[in-house]
Every structure is written in structure tokens, then in C-alpha cells.
Amino acid sequence: MPSYVAFLRAINLGPNRKFPKADIITATEAAGGTDVATHINTGNVRLTIGFRSRAKVEAALEKAYEEQTGFAVPTIVFTPAELTAIAEDARELTASRNDLERHYVYLLKDEPDAAKVAEIEARSDDVNAVVVRGRAAHVLLGPGYEAGGVDPFKAEKGLHVVATNRNFNVVTTLADKWCT
Numbered sequence: 001m002p003s004y005v006a007f008l009r010a011i012n013l014g015p016n017r018k019f020p021k022a023d024i025i026t027a028t029e030a031a032g033g034t035d036v037a038t039h040i041n042t043g044n045v046r047l048t049i050g051f052r053s054r055a056k057v058e059a060a061l062e063k064a065y066e067e068q069t070g071f072a073v074p075t076i077v078f079t080p081a082e083l084t085a086i087a088e089d090a091r092e093l094t095a096s097r098n099d100l101e102r103h104y105v106y107l108l109k110d111e112p113d114a115a116k117v118a119e120i121e122a123r124s125d126d127v128n129a130v131v132v133r134g135r136a137a138h139v140l141l142g143p144g145y146e147a148g149g150v151d152p153f154k155a156e157k158g159l160h161v162v163a164t165n166r167n168f169n170v171v172t173t174l175a176d177k178w179c180t
Contacts, residue, residue, distance in 0.1 A: 001048045003035070004057055005083050005178055007107050008043025008065070009074040009164035019043070019069050031064035039174055043073075043164070046178045054079075058109070074162050076109045078135070080179035086136045087175030090168050093131060099142045103168035104151060106137040112159040120158040130155055137163070 006028075011019040021038045024045060028036045033047035051057045057077045065073035078086070086105065094103050117132045124130055127142035130153045137155045145152065156163040 001050050002052055003046065003048045003080055004077050005080065005174060006045040006047065006061055007076045007164050007166065009076065009162065011043045011073060012041055017071060019073065023068055027064040027068035028061065031060040044170065044174055076107045076164055084175050084179045087172045089133050089136065090138060090171050093138050093140060094168060097140060100140055101143060101145060102141040104139040104165050105168065105171045106139065106155045106163040106165045108135040108137060108159065109162040111135050112161050116159050120153055120155060123153055128152060
């Protein structure tokens with residue numbers, strides 16, 4: 001059976017959107033997932049499931065998560081090979097910048113429109129940049145970025161796709177831990 005890595009969007013952000021790791025595992029198993037594991041409490045899930053279509057995996061998980069929580073949980077799914085490629089891109093982009101202070105990766109449900117990609121990448125400057133590769137948008141923040149300002153480019157809104165973000169460390173750690 002195929003394995004996947006799922007990223008849940010907008011959970012554990014306040015008193016009304018709580019989704020503890022134990023409940024995530026229970027709901028993932030209810031959707032048909034086996035060999036389920038989570039990493040920290042931000043909605044990172046590894047699973048094996050009989051579906052071969054990413055859309056079917058996402059739909060099954062989103063249905064089970066909403067049944068468990070009572071609210072919609074947008075879910076973005078990648079194969080291990082896809083997540084490994086995103087992590088490799090992240091490492092390459094980080095290595096190319098000796099002044100980088102932060103690197104966030106927006107994991108995208110769908111590949112964005114080429115015109116939207118060109119528009120958002122054009123906002124880059126000598127200090128901060130956004131680089132979109134497939135279903136990942138890398139937000140690279142250099143010296144002087146606004147502390148706490150995760151995304152001065154508003155990548156998710158600018159690309160018009162459902163997304164969730166993780167930092168460089170989480171993306172590369174999960175690729176190393178779950179995709180090798």
C-alpha cells in the first residue's frame with residue numbers, strides 16, 4: 001500500500017480548533033490509514049492507505065477529520081518522493097543564501113497558476129524572496145525581516161490556493177524521518 005505525508009491546515013490555533021495528536025491518529029485510522037505517525041502537534045501525519053490518488057486520500061482524511069473535530073481541516077498530501085524533493089529544494093535554496101534568517105515553506109494543495117507564480121515571485125528583492133516550485137512556495141527572509149512576520153509576500157493569498165506553512169526545519173526533518 002502507498003505511503004503519504006499529510007499536512008493539516010489551521011489546527012491548534014486557539015480554543016476552538018483543537019485537534020490533539022491522539023485524535024488525529026484515531027481519525028486517520030478511521031479514514032483507512034495504517035502505520036500512522038505524527039510529528040509535533042501542528043498537524044504532520046505519516047500514513048499508509050490503499051488509495052493511489054492524492055485527491056482520494058485528501059478527501060478521505062478531510063471527511064474523517066471533520067467528523068472527529070466538528071470543523072473542516074484542509075489537508076495537503078504528498079508522496080514521500082514529493083516531500084523529499086521539496087526538502088531538497090529547501091536545502092538548495094537555504095544553502096544559496098548566506099544571509100538567510102528564516103525559511104518558510106508553503107505546502108500547496110494544488111499547483112498554482114503560472115501567472116500567479118510569476119506575479120508573486122516578482123515581488124522578491126535583494127533581501128527577501130519567494131520561490132515557487134511545483135506545490136511548494138519557499139519564502140526566504142533575510143536580514144531585517146519583520147520579526148513575527150512569517151510571510152510578507154502573503155503567498156497563500158497571492159497564489160490563490162489552499163496551503164499550510166512549515167519552517168525549513170520541520171520540512172527537512174520530516175523528509176529525513178519519514179521519506180528515506
